[in-house]
C-alpha cells in the first residue's frame with residue numbers, strides 16, 4: 053500500500069493479450085454476427101492426428117496437402133475473409149478435451165481442462181447428455197454463404213478422417229433485434245442487460261468490496277458461519293485483506309491466463325444443442341415468462357433487484373441458477389451455496405462468453421445451439437450443476453431445477469479445448485507462416 057494510505061491502482065490480470073505471441077484465435081473474441089455455423093466432428097476410429105492437423109492448419113504449399121482439392125481450413129478461411137472484407141467472417145477451431153493428448157502429445161494438460169460428463173437432475177427428468185465430439189468448428193459471419201463455404205471446406209479437407217455420419221452440422225441465425233427464440237434479449241445483443249462481457253479488457257472491479265471486517269464471526273448469520281467453518285472464514289478474511297480485483301472483460305473471461313502459462317490464451321468451449329417447447333412457454337402469462345429467466349423481457353432488467361434478494365425471490369430463474377461467483381484468487385468458484393451467495397463470495401460474477409445462435413428445423417422445431425467460451429472448464433461444470441439443481445443456491449435451499457429446463461431439452465453436449473494460435477499452428481508439421489497478420 054502506498055505511504056499516503058491510498059489504495060494501489062487495480063491491476064489488469066489479463067493484460068498479457070498484447071504482450072505475447074501466443075494470441076487467442078482471433079475469431080474467438082468478436083461477438084456473434086447474423087449467421088452461425090457450428091460443426092462437431094466425430095473422427096473415425098484410428099484417425100491420424102497429423103492428417104487432421106494438416107487439414108486444419110497446413111500452409112497451402114505443404115508437401116502433402118490435406119486432400120486433392122482442398123487447402124487447409126485455416127488457409128481457406130483466411131483467404132476467404134480477406135477476399136470478402138468488409139463482410140465479417142470469424143472462425144474458431146477446437147478439439148474435444150478428451151483428445152488433448154492425441155493432438156498435443158508433448159504438451160502438459162491444461163490445468164483447468166475438464167471432460168463433459170452426462171448430468172441429470174435428482175428426479176431424472178432433466179438431462180444434459182454427453183455426446184462427444186473430436187473437432188469443433190465455430191463460424192460467425194454477416195453472410196450465410198461464407199459460413200457454408202467454410203463448413204464445406206472443412207468437410208472436404210478432413211475427408212476420410214471423419215467417422216461415418218460423424219459430421220454434425222448446425223446452422224444458426226441471430227434475429228435482427230438480437231432476441232432469442234424465447235423473445236428475450238440475449239447475451240451479445242444488449243451488453244447493458246447482460247453479464248456477457250462486451251469489452252476485451254475491463255471493467256476491473258474490486259472482488260471483495262466489503263473489506264476484511266465483513267468476515268468477522270460476529271457479523272455473519274449463524275447458518276453461514278456453520279457452513280463456512282472456521283477455516284473457510286479465515287480464508288475469506290485473507291482474501292478480503294488482499295483487496296483483489298477482477299477483470300470482467302472478454303479476454304479475462306474467455307482466455308487462459310498466467311495461472312497456466314503453457315496454454316496462455318487458449319480457451320475452453322461448451323457446445324450444447326437445445327430443442328424448445330415454445331408452445332408451453334408462450335402459454336404462460338407475460339410475468340410468468342419473465343420469471344422463467346429472471347429478467348424483464350421489455351428492457352432486460354433483472355427482477356428482484358429493486359431492494360429485494362433475487363436469489364431468494366426467484367431461486368428457479370435461469371439468471372439466478374446461471375450466475376456463479378469467484379471465491380478464490382485464481383477464479384475458482386467454491387460450489388458451496390454459503391460461499392456462492394453469502395458475504396464470502398466475490399462481487400464479481402465468474403463469467404462465460406456466450407455466443408449461441410437460434411435455429412428452426414425443417415419440421416418447424418425451434419432450438420438454440422449454445423456456444424460459450426470460458427477461461428476455466430469448471431465454471432461450466434458449476435453452472436450446469438446449478439441449473440440441474442444438483443448444487444443449491446443458498447444453504448438449505450430446495451434442489452430446484454432451472455425453470456428454463458421445463459421449456460427446453462439438451463440433445464448434445466461436449467467441451468472443447470480451443471488452442472491459442474501457436475498451438476493451432478503446431479497441429480500441422482507445415483503450418484502457415486506467422487507474419488503477425490490476422491489469419492482469419
Ligand code: HEM
Nearest residue numbers: 236237238239245246247326371374375420422435436460
Ligand atoms: C436453451 C438454452 C439457453 C437459453 C435460451 C438461455 C438464455 C438466456 C437468457 C435470455 C439470459 C438472460 C439475458 C442475458 O444475460 O443474456 C441468460 C443468461 C445467462 N445464461 Fe443462459 N440460456 C441457455 C442456456 C444456458 C447454459 C447451458 C448456460 C451455461 C452453461 C447458460 C449460462 C448463462 C449465464 C452465465 C447467464 C448470465 C447470468 C447473469 O445474469 O449473471 N445459459 N441465458
